[in-house]
Amino acid sequence: MGRKRVLSGVQPTGALHLGNWVGAIRNWVALQHQHDTFFCVVDLHAITVPHDPALLARQTQQTAALYLACGIDPQLATVFVQSHVPAHSELCWLLNCITPLNWLERMIQFKEKASRQGSQTSVGLLDYPVLMAADILLYNADLVPVGNDQKQHLELARNIAQQRLNGQFAAAGATILNVPEPLIFPEGARVMSLTDGRNKMSKSDPNDNSRINLLDPPELVCKKIKRAKTDGAMGLTFDDPERPEAVNLLALYALLGHRSRAGAAAECGQMGWGQFKGMLSEVVVEALRPIQQRYGELMADPATLDHVLSRGRQQAEMVAQASLERVRTALGLTPRPPEIP
Ligand code: TYM
Numbered sequence: 001m002g003r004k005r006v007l008s009g010v011q012p013t014g015a016l017h018l019g020n021w022v023g024a025i026r027n028w029v030a031l032q033h034q035h036d037t038f039f040c041v042v043d044l045h046a047i048t049v050p051h052d053p054a055l056l057a058r059q060t061q062q063t064a065a066l067y068l069a070c071g072i073d074p075q076l077a078t079v080f081v082q083s084h085v086p087a088h089s090e091l092c093w094l095l096n097c098i099t100p101l102n103w104l105e106r107m108i109q110f111k112e113k114a115s116r117q118g119s120q121t122s123v124g125l126l127d128y129p130v131l132m133a134a135d136i137l138l139y140n141a142d143l144v145p146v147g148n149d150q151k152q153h154l155e156l157a158r159n160i161a162q163q164r165l166n167g168q169f170a171a172a173g174a175t176i177l178n179v180p181e182p183l184i185f186p187e188g189a190r191v192m193s194l195t196d197g198r199n200k201m202s203k204s205d206p207n208d209n210s211r212i213n214l215l216d217p218p219e220l221v222c223k224k225i226k227r228a229k230t231d232g233a234m235g236l237t238f239d240d241p242e243r244p245e246a247v248n249l250l251a252l253y254a255l256l257g258h259r260s261r262a263g264a265a266a267e268c269g270q271m272g273w274g275q276f277k278g279m280l281s282e283v284v285v286e287a288l289r290p291i292q293q294r295y296g297e298l299m300a301d302p303a304t305l306d307h308v309l310s311r312g313r314q315q316a317e318m319v320a321q322a323s324l325e326r327v328r329t330a331l332g333l334t335p336r337p338p339e340i341p
Pocket of ligand 1: 007008009010011012019020021022023024042045131132135136144145146147148149150153188189190191192200201202
């Protein structure tokens with residue numbers, strides 16, 4: 001058995017936050033040592049909602065730099081920008097044509113985002129999960145490390161691969177592309193908002209105080225944690241679902257402070273909010289310090305980042321092109337004629 005193939009990505013919309021890090025990128029760093037890993041900046045997904053072109057270009061570079069600053073090693077992993085590999089859009093079209101519309105209409109994230117966009121909802125937003133399926137299936141990924149909110153999209157990718165592509169177009173007993181499995185690490189899989197412990201931390205929340213961004217300076221981290229919603233009870237706990245803010249912040253304290261859940265619960269079980277928030281701020285600032293330092297170095301040296309992304313594109317393209325050809329053939333599209341010398 002060869003190494004397992006892993007693919008994941010983050011949208012370059014707004015600043016990356018603690019949820020993106022502990023729910024996804026932090027886990028990628030561990031996986032790159034044992035697996036064949038592909039990490040892309042999914043810029044085509046970022047244009048499914050209204051966007052500012054100048055900002056998108058900048059945030060795409062910044063997101064790639066953050067991958068590296070968080071510990072993704074381009075010697076071990078393939079790091080690239082989704083739109084640099086046209087096979088993503090092409091496979092998306094092929095999969096569009098074999099995916100039932102009603103599978104997309106029931107996607108929770110589509111319904112949530114479409115309710116905000118109203119009559120301005122784009123076709124791209126509806127199609128978002130098919131493009132995501134294309135991202136994954138192109139690399140024949142075995143494992144897709146994501147946060148909890150991506151479960152339904154992963155299920156869709158599996159159904160497209162298994163029921164539609166392999167089920168309808170592969171010879172009996174054969175497969176065209178691999179059926180991927182989600183990889184969700186329970187700790188950190190759902191980081192909640194600082195202003196409402198019942199909602200997940202999100203880039204699209206208009207209130208910046210609801211999240212800690214990976215590039216927030218220490219003073220801002222402390223200010224946001226100081227302002228974070230609390231409750232009237234004494235002591236932090238994991239055991240009271242009626243206290244979602246306490247559960248969320250204690251989980252972050254354990255995770256970023258490298259403490260076991262039992263250890264963190266014992267340490268903070270009798271503590272007042274003021275003292276706890278001071279300790280949490282310190283742990284978060286220290287966890288972000290090396291990321292911010294490395295990020296600064298990378299952004300000061302754009303040639304290195306450009307080189308990583310060029311190499312990434314080449315490596316990704318080789319794998320993607322082979323998968324695309326398999327799907328084209330299975331669907332009956334005629335082979336591309338060779339170039340005339
Ligand atoms: P995005 O950019 O919304 O999220 C990127 C990753 O961060 C995780 N995440 C969280 N984890 C824990 N707590 C949170 N509050 C939180 N918020 C976000 C997400 O689960 C995700 O893993 N649709 C994908 C992007 C994508 C993709 C792919 C992922 C496009 N193609 C192919 C995997 C494979 C997304 O959610 O992006």
